[in-house]
Amino acid sequence: MFFVSLTVFSSNHVPFNVLSVIGTILLTIGCYFACVEGEKLNVLKWGDEYKQYMEEVPRFNFVLGIWRRLKKK
Numbered sequence: 001m002f003f004v005s006l007t008v009f010s011s012n013h014v015p016f017n018v019l020s021v022i023g024t025i026l027l028t029i030g031c032y033f034a035c036v037e038g039e040k041l042n043v044l045k046w047g048d049e050y051k052q053y054m055e056e057v058p059r060f061n062f063v064l065g066i067w068r069r070l071k072k073k
Contacts, residue, residue, distance in 0.1 A: 032060075035059060035060075039054065039059075
């Protein structure tokens with residue numbers, strides 16, 4: 001959502017066109033792969049504990065995160 005909103009908010013300064021949509025898609029894919037690489041490093045550092053954590057917590061689940069945050073309030 002951050003990358004999509006970044007291109008929308010900066011549309012006053014940069015024309016919102018096909019290139020910005022492609023850029024948003026590439027940035028989102030890059031973020032995903034950075035998270036995957038980060039998880040690999042964490043598995044090396046923390047071992048089985050981190051693998052168990054990965055099974056309990058989804059990689060990207062914004063809806064569940066927002067739901068849990070709203071339930072706390």
